[in-house]
Amino acid sequence: DMGAQAILAQVCRGRGSTTRHTALLLCVMRSPPSTPSSVRASFEAAEQERLPLADHSSLIMAVKLGEYDDVINAMGKRRLDLVWNRLPNRIIIMQHGESEGNKNLAGHTPMGASQVPLTPKGLEQSKSAGKRLKKLVGGDDVLVCISTFESAQQTLLGLYAGGFPEEQVLAVHVDPQIRAQEFGNLHRVGAREAAEAEQKLVGPFYHRPPNGESSADVFDRISAFWVRLTSGGIDELLPKAKPTCQTCLILTHTLPIRLLLMRILGWAVETFESMSDLGFCDYVTLHKSPEAMKYKVIPEDSCPERWPWAMREVWLVMRSRSPEPELQKRLEELRTLQARAGVGNWTDIDRAIATAEQEGLRQRSEPCTVLDYLSIPQPRTEQGPAHLKALKTRLVHGHGHADRKIDELEGFAKDCKVDLSDVEFIDWWGPHLSYFAKSLRQQHPALRKNEGAAAATPTGSSR
Secondary structure (H helix, E strand, O other): OHHHHHHHHHHHOOOOOHHHHHHHHHHHHHOOOOOHHHHHHHHHHHHHOOOOHHHHHHHHHHHHOOOOHHHHHHHHHHHHHHHHHHOOOEEEEEEOOOEHHHHOHHHHOOOOHHHOOEOHHHHHHHHHHHHHHHHHHOOOOEEEEEOOOHHHHHHHHHHHHOOOOHHHEEEEEEOHHHOOOOOOOOOOOOHHHHHHHHHHHHOOOOOOOOOOOOHHHHHHHHHHHHHHHHOOOOOOOOOOOOOOOOEEEEEEOHHHHHHHHHHHHOOOHHHHHHEOOOOOOOEEEEEEEOOOOEEEEOHHHOEOOOOOOEOEEEEEEEOOOOOOHHHHHHHHHHHHHHHHHOOOOOHHHHHHHHHHHHHHHHHOEEEEEEOOHHHOOOOOOOOOHHHHHHHOOOEEEOOOOOOOOHHHHHHHHHHOOOOHHHEEEEEOOHHHOOHHHHHHHHHOHHHOOOOOOOOEOOOOOEO
16 A cells, blocks of 8 residues: 555664664564555554564565565556656757757768857758747746767757747756767768768668777667656656756757667667658657657657658568579579478578579569658558558658658659559568568567567666
């Protein structure tokens, strides 16, 4: 009973050994009284016995044997509830204004990336964002968590100049864990382009530029920041002088924003890679979801007022299409050789079969791009009728649309004619997974790389 536990905590306050009173608490809860007043009487009666702690060895043994697991689990759940109740109702994750480095990559050369200032345009963007945020936060107390980079620092000053209520800011926490990705100590001209070319081979999440960080490296420190913000531990970031802080503004950079959303929302790597960078001084707003003890994106409170833009290239495998006859014949011959040699005993044959199977899949497929990918309900890579229906207004023909404007792409989607009833399955992975790996995912849904099933709660555990 929570009322009984509150009375016990009050009685224990100021009475000496915490360990002794924990033992007495367990003694009382072993045969719990029916009312809070009887709890107090039972506790005081147990305390009057003045037994040394050693006499509770049987109780300690019972704890070890699991007899009090329900009590201990209830205490753990109550602690999570208390931590959750202290967390901000609203989190705003914001991109800084335009910097000299964004306008001209050579701007990184004479100085470290952490020192690059805003452009005059970037300062004006910050002021405009300050006006919008003033309306959004209302009278809330605010905690600001900000990158150590000068571009973020100057953006905060621009927010204040635009009307963001500085008097409501309880604390400004400057944190190097949410700084921009490190590409090396100094940015050489051409280094970013070379890294992007190599990134296509390794993958955006795992590629590490020389003397720099991969997205996976940045994810680790972003995750550590999130735990400090939400765990209620000794080094928590929330101001201790206030029981609650209604709004938290996190002012950072493009890649940390995407990775922080990946951490909060439990995205797969492929989902992270599908999201585009936010525009200068754009932001994503999240609110608490009390039922699930998680945060959720609120598009109408974000800027722009939509889900963060994301596209994913897919291949629709059509029932009405077949591989070319020459390819089918070659596959039959290779499989005959494989059967004679034994699977795995002739690597060249196994590799040739895998390549031919992948090519056969491509010949049966219609390449398309899924627009507004993040707005599809999780798990997004399911193959059922509901998910096919969700794709109906989101498909455009072909790949390579990253440089096109959103309005233009949405116009293409209206003109896209794909017979979804002819779709056998959606190949979400293309050349990144083998034919065999895709077959496994089709046969065993648990192996599909969907997201949401293991989304992390604010306190760091999985729910």
